[in-house]
Amino acid sequence: MSALPGSAEGTAVTGLDSSPVEPAPLDLPPLTEQARLEARQIIARYPKARSALLPMLHLVQSYQGYVSPEGVALCAEELGLTKAEVGAVATFYTMYKRRPTGRHLVSVCTNTLCSVLGGQRIMDALSADLGVHHDETAADGSITLEHAECLAACDYAPVVTVDYEFYDQQDVDSARELVAALRRGEKPPPTRGAPLTDFKGISRQLAGFSQHGDAAAAQAAIDAPGALGPTLVGLRLAEERGESAPEMPSSRSTAASSSPDPAAEAAGVESAQRGAPEPSGRSLADQNDGTETPAGTEPGTTGQGPGKA
Numbered sequence: 001m002s003a004l005p006g007s008a009e010g011t012a013v014t015g016l017d018s019s020p021v022e023p024a025p026l027d028l029p030p031l032t033e034q035a036r037l038e039a040r041q042i043i044a045r046y047p048k049a050r051s052a053l054l055p056m057l058h059l060v061q062s063y064q065g066y067v068s069p070e071g072v073a074l075c076a077e078e079l080g081l082t083k084a085e086v087g088a089v090a091t092f093y094t095m096y097k098r099r100p101t102g103r104h105l106v107s108v109c110t111n112t113l114c115s116v117l118g119g120q121r122i123m124d125a126l127s128a129d130l131g132v133h134h135d136e137t138a139a140d141g142s143i144t145l146e147h148a149e150c151l152a153a154c155d156y157a158p159v160v161t162v163d164y165e166f167y168d169q170q171d172v173d174s175a176r177e178l179v180a181a182l183r184r185g186e187k188p189p190p191t192r193g194a195p196l197t198d199f200k201g202i203s204r205q206l207a208g209f210s211q212h213g214d215a216a217a218a219q220a221a222i223d224a225p226g227a228l229g230p231t232l233v234g235l236r237l238a239e240e241r242g243e244s245a246p247e248m249p250s251s252r253s254t255a256a257s258s259s260p261d262p263a264a265e266a267a268g269v270e271s272a273q274r275g276a277p278e279p280s281g282r283s284l285a286d287q288n289d290g291t292e293t294p295a296g297t298e299p300g301t302t303g304q305g306p307g308k309a
C-alpha cells in the first residue's frame with residue numbers, strides 16, 4: 001500500500017519502506033500561478049497528458065523542495081488523475097522526496113564498489129558531522145543526507161553527488177570538507193559537468209526548464225569540462241599492449257539468420273548498432289526493447305520499487 005506524501009496518516013507505511021511522511025511545514029510557500037502555468041507547459045510537450053507526471057513532480061520539488069500534498073493535488077487536477085495515482089508514482093521513485101529537503105541533497109554511494117573503497121566510511125562520517133541518518137536533514141536546513149545505490153560512476157569510486165552533480169574519488173576527509181563548505185554557503189565545483197546550484201535548481205532542470213539566469217550561463221553549464229580519465233584506462237592499456245577485441249560477426253548476417261523479415265530487421269539492427277558493437281557472447285536474438293520481463297523473472301524482485309506484497 002502506498003501513502004500520499006504528507007498525508008494525514010503521518011506514519012503511514014509507504015510503498016518503499018516504513019519511514020514516516022510529514023505534513024507540509026507551516027512556512028512552506030504556496031505553489032504559485034506561475035507553477036501551474038509551467039505545469040501546463042510540461043503537459044503540452046507530450047501526446048498523452050499523464051506522461052508529463054514525472055517532470056511535473058520535479059517541478060513541484062523546484063518550488064517547494066519536496067512533493068508536497070499541495071503539489072500532489074496540483075498534478076492530479078491538471079492531469080485528471082486521482083491523488084492516490086499521483087502519490088503511487090511519487091512514492092515509487094527515490095528522487096521524489098516525501099519530506100522537505102535541505103538546500104543541498106548529498107548522496108553517498110554505498111553500493112558494492114564504492115563501499116569497499118570507503119563509501120560507507122564517508123556516509124558514517126557525514127552522518128556524525130551532520131547529526132542525521134539516511135534521508136534526514138541537518139538542523140540548520142543546509143543538507144539532506146542520503147545513501148544511494150550505484151550512481152553509475154563506479155570507475156570514479158567512491159563517489160558522492162551533491163544535487164546530482166558528481167564529486168569523484170572522495171575519501172572521508174575530502175567529503176567532510178565538501179559538506180563543510182556547502183554549510184558555509186559555498187558551492188565547490190563538481191569534478192566534472194555543470195556547476196553546482198542547489199536542490200531546487202536541479203529540480204527545475206529535471207522538470208525541463210533552465211535553472212540558469214541567462215543563455216550564457218546555460219551554455220557554460222553545457223560546455224563544462226568532462227573527466228574521462230578513469231573511464232578510458234582500459235582502452236589506454238589495450239592500446240599500449242597492442243590488444244584488441246575479437247572481430248564481431250556481421251550485424252547484417254546475424255540479423256538475417258534470426259529474423260523472419262530479414263530486410264526490415266537488418267535495417268533496424270544496422271541503425272541500432274551503428275558505432276556500438278554488441279558484447280561478444282550475446283546474440284541479437286537475446287535483445288528486447290527493454291520493456292519485457294525476462295522469462296522466469298518475478299515482477300518486483302529487481303531494481304527500484306516495492307517488491308511483492
Ligand code: FES
Nearest residue numbers: 109114151153154
Ligand atoms: S558502486 Fe558507487 S557508483 Fe557504482
